[in-house]
Amino acid sequence: MSISNGRRPARGKKRQATITDVAATAGVSIGTVSRYLNGYQVRRDNREEIEKAIESHGYARSAVASAMKTDTLHMVGLMVPNCDEFHAGLLASLVTLLRIEGLATLTYCHGNNQASVEDAFNVFRTHRVDALIMTGFDQASNRISEVVGGGTPVVLYDNELRGLNVDCVKVENFESSRRAVRHLAELGHERVAVITGNLSHWTAQQRLRGYQAALEEAGLQADPGLVFQGYWTKHDGYAAMGRAWEADKRPTAVFSCSARMTFGALTFLKDQGARVPNDISLVSFDDVEMFELFDPTITAVAQPVHRIAESIKDLVVSRLNQEEFHSRLVNLPCEIILRNSTRRLQS
Amino acid sequence: MSISNGRRPARGKKRQATITDVAATAGVSIGTVSRYLNGYQVRRDNREEIEKAIESHGYARSAVASAMKTDTLHMVGLMVPNCDEFHAGLLASLVTLLRIEGLATLTYCHGNNQASVEDAFNVFRTHRVDALIMTGFDQASNRISEVVGGGTPVVLYDNELRGLNVDCVKVENFESSRRAVRHLAELGHERVAVITGNLSHWTAQQRLRGYQAALEEAGLQADPGLVFQGYWTKHDGYAAMGRAWEADKRPTAVFSCSARMTFGALTFLKDQGARVPNDISLVSFDDVEMFELFDPTITAVAQPVHRIAESIKDLVVSRLNQEEFHSRLVNLPCEIILRNSTRRLQS
DNA sequence: TTGTACGCGTTATCAT
DNA sequence: ATGATAACGCGTACAA
Numbered sequence: 001m002s003i004s005n006g007r008r009p010a011r012g013k014k015r016q017a018t019i020t021d022v023a024a025t026a027g028v029s030i031g032t033v034s035r036y037l038n039g040y041q042v043r044r045d046n047r048e049e050i051e052k053a054i055e056s057h058g059y060a061r062s063a064v065a066s067a068m069k070t071d072t073l074h075m076v077g078l079m080v081p082n083c084d085e086f087h088a089g090l091l092a093s094l095v096t097l098l099r100i101e102g103l104a105t106l107t108y109c110h111g112n113n114q115a116s117v118e119d120a121f122n123v124f125r126t127h128r129v130d131a132l133i134m135t136g137f138d139q140a141s142n143r144i145s146e147v148v149g150g151g152t153p154v155v156l157y158d159n160e161l162r163g164l165n166v167d168c169v170k171v172e173n174f175e176s177s178r179r180a181v182r183h184l185a186e187l188g189h190e191r192v193a194v195i196t197g198n199l200s201h202w203t204a205q206q207r208l209r210g211y212q213a214a215l216e217e218a219g220l221q222a223d224p225g226l227v228f229q230g231y232w233t234k235h236d237g238y239a240a241m242g243r244a245w246e247a248d249k250r251p252t253a254v255f256s257c258s259a260r261m262t263f264g265a266l267t268f269l270k271d272q273g274a275r276v277p278n279d280i281s282l283v284s285f286d287d288v289e290m291f292e293l294f295d296p297t298i299t300a301v302a303q304p305v306h307r308i309a310e311s312i313k314d315l316v317v318s319r320l321n322q323e324e325f326h327s328r329l330v331n332l333p334c335e336i337i338l339r340n341s342t343r344r345l346q347s
Numbered sequence: 348m349s350i351s352n353g354r355r356p357a358r359g360k361k362r363q364a365t366i367t368d369v370a371a372t373a374g375v376s377i378g379t380v381s382r383y384l385n386g387y388q389v390r391r392d393n394r395e396e397i398e399k400a401i402e403s404h405g406y407a408r409s410a411v412a413s414a415m416k417t418d419t420l421h422m423v424g425l426m427v428p429n430c431d432e433f434h435a436g437l438l439a440s441l442v443t444l445l446r447i448e449g450l451a452t453l454t455y456c457h458g459n460n461q462a463s464v465e466d467a468f469n470v471f472r473t474h475r476v477d478a479l480i481m482t483g484f485d486q487a488s489n490r491i492s493e494v495v496g497g498g499t500p501v502v503l504y505d506n507e508l509r510g511l512n513v514d515c516v517k518v519e520n521f522e523s524s525r526r527a528v529r530h531l532a533e534l535g536h537e538r539v540a541v542i543t544g545n546l547s548h549w550t551a552q553q554r555l556r557g558y559q560a561a562l563e564e565a566g567l568q569a570d571p572g573l574v575f576q577g578y579w580t581k582h583d584g585y586a587a588m589g590r591a592w593e594a595d596k597r598p599t600a601v602f603s604c605s606a607r608m609t610f611g612a613l614t615f616l617k618d619q620g621a622r623v624p625n626d627i628s629l630v631s632f633d634d635v636e637m638f639e640l641f642d643p644t645i646t647a648v649a650q651p652v653h654r655i656a657e658s659i660k661d662l663v664v665s666r667l668n669q670e671e672f673h674s675r676l677v678n679l680p681c682e683i684i685l686r687n688s689t690r691r692l693q694s
Numbered sequence: 695t696t697g698t699a700c701g702c703g704t705t706a707t708c709a710t
Numbered sequence: 711a712t713g714a715t716a717a718c719g720c721g722t723a724c725a726a
Binding site: 012013014016058060061062063064065067068071073075078082083084085087088089091092095096099104105106107108109111116119122123125126127128146149150151152234263266267270288289290292293294295 | 639
Binding site: 067069 | 702703704705706
């Protein structure tokens with residue numbers, strides 16, 4: 001097991017002041033101090049004495065000991081696959097918002113590694129987090145089910161997971177993708193490739209479906225030969241763009257389904273000496289700050305990261321406070337930021 | 348206080364299996380189970396019974412209860428100012444490396460807000476983290492001193508803080524900056540501006556000194572009128588570049604001391620229609636993935652993020668395991684990535 | 695090698 | 711409104 005106590009005698013640690021110390025110097029019982037700490041009525045003179053004692057001892061309540069009784073550590077687990085721009089922003093917002101609710105955040109970064117995901121669940125369990133926030137993915141379904149079964153709320157983002165009593169925050173992947181690709185169609189593009197993330201992910205499926213819907217609506221044939229799959233990474237985006245570039249009949253536009261894959265695609269195009277949008281138009285899912293600085297600037301679908309964080313926070317807090325819910329679903333709209341990476345096709 | 352227990356009855360939570368349950372169904376005493384869990388010798392048949400019992404109960408030790416006795420929660424606090432690319436990378440590496448050592452990570456993002464920093468210290472204290480990782484900054488000196496005084500190791504990165512028994516991991520800010528600016532001087536640039544972060548930060552001072560040293564070595568006068576200060580942000584980088592651009596005698600090159608300020612500077616130049624490196628050469632501190640995709644690609648000083656994380660982890664772990672140290676200092680070299688944002692000046 | 699029993703710091707229940 | 715005291719789950723002397 002990962003926790004072993006043989007070493008680490010915690011020797012250097014000075015004994016922290018306890019509620020008993022405070023009670024003693026305040027001349028009251030620990031019960032009174034505890035009630036004071038938890039916001040109950042305390043006689044005025046006692047309150048003042050307690051406050052003085054707390055001050056003089058530099059006392060801070062131990063959340064650990066508190067959790068022994070209450071089974072509530074005021075701490076949630078946040079599991080992210082990596083720290084790309086999207087997750088970094090989400091993490092920053094989430095940590096801050098949760099803290100305002102009195103919740104600390106235990107972070108785990110699993111790098112899409114199955115063993116690490118397992119390990120993450122273990123950490124969160126032994127540390128007794130009050131709730132768990134993570135992306136939904138099928139491989140984790142059993143573990144999530146266990147967690148929920150144990151009474152710990154789980155809030156998912158990105159991928160919904162049916163059949164579990166968990167809440168989920170998503171963005172309008174289908175709608176946003178459809179609009180993005182419709183934009184390309186309206187510019188006269190008829191051969192539009194798509195660089196998609198792992199299609200076992202619900203998110204990737206939705207984005208692909210949006211792409212297909214837009215083409216159909218434009219009266220175009222969705223050519224399966226123009227769908228290039230990868231695993232959300234820059235590396236795979238590079239490879240996918242390469243295959244798209246070498247396709248029988250080269251597409252005039254491409255819809256890339258994540259920022260990292262867009263980085264890869266752009267790198268490939270740069271290596272090829274291809275120019276955007278002259279040689280090929282491009283629209284990306286995920287807006288990142290730097291797209292504004294690229295040449296050309298990149299047209300992208302912006303996810304409302306902060307609102308996602310807020311929604312997650314709201315769901316977590318309500319689960320923690322209230323009795324019970326059915327699984328809830330929040331679906332947030334995205335914004336399409338039009339920039340210069342697309343051009344109208346001469347007809 | 349932020350922890351209030353009036354609400355949140357933790358009602359939904361099912362009672363987790365405890366060591367007592369395991370002992371009962373294994374037909375041994377809790378002492379034996381505990382010893383098994385902590386890796387001591389246990390008679391073979393007992394061990395097998397215990398393992399079966401653990402399995403059947405789905406038992407996972409409570410780190411919380413464990414911490415009551417051992418005063419060790421196997422959890423460290425990580426305080427970051429924000430989640431820019433540097434900190435995101437650091438966080439990802441650190442969280443992963445610490446976990447391998449059996450340590451979970453409690454994250455706090457203070458946004459350079461003084462009140463939030465205070466709050467961060469409070470969270471880490473009430474949650475009884477075993478160690479604390481953060482950037483060194485003077486305003487926090489007193490709180491850090493308290494933490495260290497209480498016996499909790501603190502490891503700083505970026506800024507050293509003298510007079511405290513803490514370890515620190517830095518990069519060779521002075522040397523790297525000097526080399527970066529020397530590169531500009533060697534290309535024939537004589538009027539080199541610097542966009543620096545907050546000079547109350549030791550890091551900013553070092554980078555500025557490196558800049559000055561390089562100019563002196565090249566026999567150039569370091570013009571104080573070419574030093575433009577800001578607060579590490581994109582916004583301030585934009586403004587600083589603006590002032591540099593409007594300087595009496597416009598610089599032919601600029602050394603920007605952080606990635607975010609570089610973003611700002613580039614945005615300004617773009618807004619002006621100025622071309623890099625034709626109109627002005629640029630070198631940035633901090634390398635980010637996207638610099639490779641910019642046009643032109645940006646020459647930059649790359650901090651060894653993963654090695655920083657490793658060093659921090661090493662320092663934390665050794666402090667946690669061993670008795671006592673004097674404050675240690677790790678100084679890591681940076682690499683200069685030459686790209687296309689500078690040009691040789693005609694002489 | 696094992697079992698027993700106490701204590702860690704806090705909350706919560708009971709009397710008062 | 712307050713004080714005394716029993717839990718909470720675990721680690722660890724101590725005795726066996």
